[in-house]
Amino acid sequence: MPKMRRSLLGYLPEESPIFSLHPVTKVLFLLVVSAYPMLTQLPEANLAGSLFMLALFKAAKVDLSVIKGYKMAFVNLFFVIAIAYTFFGGYRPEYTVLLRLGPIRVCWENLRWAILVYLQLVLAILVIIFFLSTMRERDVVVGLRTLRLPFVVCYLAGLSLRSIGLSIIDFFTIREAEKARALDLAELPFSEKVKKFGLYIVPLVGLAIRRAEEVSNALDSRAFRFSGLFKGGKRTDYIPKKYKIRGADVALIAIMFAFLAAIVFVNYQYGWLRAENSLLYRVRFG
Amino acid sequence: MPVIRMENFGWRYEGQERWALRGVNLSVEQGEFVAIVGPNDSGKSTLVMAMNGLIPNNYYGVIEGSVVVKGMDTREHPVADIARHVGFVFSDPESQFLSMTVEEEVVFGLENIGLDVDEIRERVEWSLGLAHIPMDYLEKPPYELSGGQKQRVAIASILAMRPEIIILDEPTSMLDPVGKTEVIEVLREMRRSYNATIIVVEHRMEDIAPLADRFILVHDGRVLRDAPPREFFDDIDFLLEHGVFPPEPMVFVSELRKMGLYDGPIPLTLEEAISASREALSGLRGR
Numbered sequence: 321m322p323k324m325r326r327s328l329l330g331y332l333p334e335e336s337p338i339f340s341l342h343p344v345t346k347v348l349f350l351l352v353v354s355a356y357p358m359l360t361q362l363p364e365a366n367l368a369g370s371l372f373m374l375a376l377f378k379a380a381k382v383d384l385s386v387i388k389g390y391k392m393a394f395v396n397l398f399f400v401i402a403i404a405y406t407f408f409g410g411y412r413p414e415y416t417v418l419l420r421l422g423p424i425r426v427c428w429e430n431l432r433w434a435i436l437v438y439l440q441l442v443l444a445i446l447v448i449i450f451f452l453s454t455m456r457e458r459d460v461v462v463g464l465r466t467l468r469l470p471f472v473v474c475y476l477a478g479l480s481l482r483s484i485g486l487s488i489i490d491f492f493t494i495r496e497a498e499k500a501r502a503l504d505l506a507e508l509p510f511s512e513k514v515k516k517f518g519l520y521i522v523p524l525v526g527l528a529i530r531r532a533e534e535v536s537n538a539l540d541s542r543a544f545r546f547s548g549l550f551k552g553g554k555r556t557d558y559i560p561k562k563y564k565i566r567g568a569d570v571a572l573i574a575i576m577f578a579f580l581a582a583i584v585f586v587n588y589q590y591g592w593l594r595a596e597n598s599l600l601y602r603v604r605f606g
Numbered sequence: 607m608p609v610i611r612m613e614n615f616g617w618r619y620e621g622q623e624r625w626a627l628r629g630v631n632l633s634v635e636q637g638e639f640v641a642i643v644g645p646n647d648s649g650k651s652t653l654v655m656a657m658n659g660l661i662p663n664n665y666y667g668v669i670e671g672s673v674v675v676k677g678m679d680t681r682e683h684p685v686a687d688i689a690r691h692v693g694f695v696f697s698d699p700e701s702q703f704l705s706m707t708v709e710e711e712v713v714f715g716l717e718n719i720g721l722d723v724d725e726i727r728e729r730v731e732w733s734l735g736l737a738h739i740p741m742d743y744l745e746k747p748p749y750e751l752s753g754g755q756k757q758r759v760a761i762a763s764i765l766a767m768r769p770e771i772i773i774l775d776e777p778t779s780m781l782d783p784v785g786k787t788e789v790i791e792v793l794r795e796m797r798r799s800y801n802a803t804i805i806v807v808e809h810r811m812e813d814i815a816p817l818a819d820r821f822i823l824v825h826d827g828r829v830l831r832d833a834p835p836r837e838f839f840d841d842i843d844f845l846l847e848h849g850v851f852p853p854e855p856m857v858f859v860s861e862l863r864k865m866g867l868y869d870g871p872i873p874l875t876l877e878e879a880i881s882a883s884r885e886a887l888s889g890l891r892g893r
Contacts, residue, residue, distance in 0.1 A: 536664065544718050545686050
């Protein structure tokens with residue numbers, strides 16, 4: 321069993337190459353790679369981006385079952401987008417109607433947009449899952465501090481990310497408590513699930529408020545100031561000083577920015593990444 | 607000069623009719639080990655939160671009198687200022703963790719007070735050693751340690767700041783018996799090798815009695831008794847009437863005293879209780 325390190329979303333083996341990178345490289349990776357699906361409409365490019373991300377998951381030794389946990393979310397996301405585009409995507413006479421359901425027309429052009437947007441979102445979600453699976457709160461704080469962001473911004477970002485993990489733990493605790501008293505939402509029909517949702521939400525919100533109070537007391541009791549300053553001096557950055565930016569970090573950051581610049585250039589100069597260049601636009605019906 | 611002075615102190619939480627504390631007059635000297643006991647909801651936590659400024663700074667309510675800590679009036683100084691002199695360990699170890707590794711947790715307060723990197727490194731080693739936490743735990747998430755280890759990490763993070771006063775609010779209340787023993791052992795070690803003022807709210811009186819210089823009984827928002835341990839436990843019935851349950855060996859010896867079989871002081875340790883019982887038994891044989 322390899323030694324594992326905790327990440328924001330689970331565990332990562334210590335031998336993962338991701339640990340040899342400086343946190344600033346990982347934070348910049350998130351910023352640059354999440355910009356990619358926003359700049360790229362071309363579904364083939366986003367699909368390639370998703371495959372690239374899956375390869376990165378493998379290379380970073382992230383347990384792929386993390387993604388499997390989001391399987392239903394990916395499926396639901398597609399249906400939500402497809403339904404939204406079908407109902408609110410509009411209609412023009414030149415549209416190809418695939419199906420009529422009473423007054424509702426299911427058009428290929430709307431469905432095509434749904435596929436485009438879906439693939440953009442899938443890539444964005446994979447980037448976020450990768451980020452959370454490979455980062456620790458400390459990496460976020462160190463990464464942002466290296467970028468010279470104010471201490472309060474860095475610390476709040478780290479604390480907010482950690483609160484997601486804490487809320488998930490609280491949720492499971494509440495679920496176990498509900499199960500122990502013979503209430504298992506998984507066993508109930510959908511309508512009952514919705515009705516009983518409050519039984520989870522109310523204690524979850526209550527716990528979140530209590531945690532906020534406890535964290536606030538703990539911060540104050542350890543001389544924390546949001547300004548990062550104390551009487552007569554500046555807060556020490558002990559943890560960030562433990563990290564060194566190496567050649568591999570510089571090379572990766574350079575590649576990421578070059579890639580971003582290239583994407584912006586080809587998109588705005590030649591329009592190669594626009595939706596109209598997709599194979600989906602060559603599909604004809606009838 | 608006392609390090610903590612409370613004069614006619616009272617506190618009522620916003621929205622409550624009852625005063626959580628009222629008419630409290632206390633002073634704590636440098637280097638004293640003070641144990642605070644009392645039944646649930648008697649005002650013990652409010653009392654210690656007033657000693658590090660969390661009350662009145664972080665809670666809404668009505669205040670009476672004053673609390674002066676190391677010359678700082680808690681109404682006029684933020685908790686962050688007072689925290690440089692007063693460390694506070696909460697009862698729930700998880701609620702005080704602010705980071706995802708033991709190292710960050712211990713270092714957090716030290717970064718806040720702006721120590722240099724070498725000093726931080728030295729203090730991390732010292733405080734973890736005192737709290738019996740191995741150095742190879744630095745990379746571990748504190749959430750994944752055992753209850754006792756979690757509380758010892760919390761104590762180490764406070765010790766690292768080397769405050770002159772350390773307050774522990776029921777540090778063993780959420781731990782299993784093994785965890786409780788581990789934490790008490792750290793308290794013993796702190797008493798032995800760290801010359802700070804230690805204030806503990808604790809129900810395990812049998813462990814604290816041999817360590818404490820003073821016991822304070824808080825009941826219904828008032829300080830009912832404030833005395834050295836032997837004097838404090840001398841009237842066991844009074845303590846029982848006010849919701850405090852002294853260790854059983856003390857109650858046993860107190861009963862022997864009532865029966866006229868023993869007339870010495872109330873024992874603070876099991877060993878003392880055994881020798882008091884022997885004394886009582888030898889008296890019986892002589893009759």
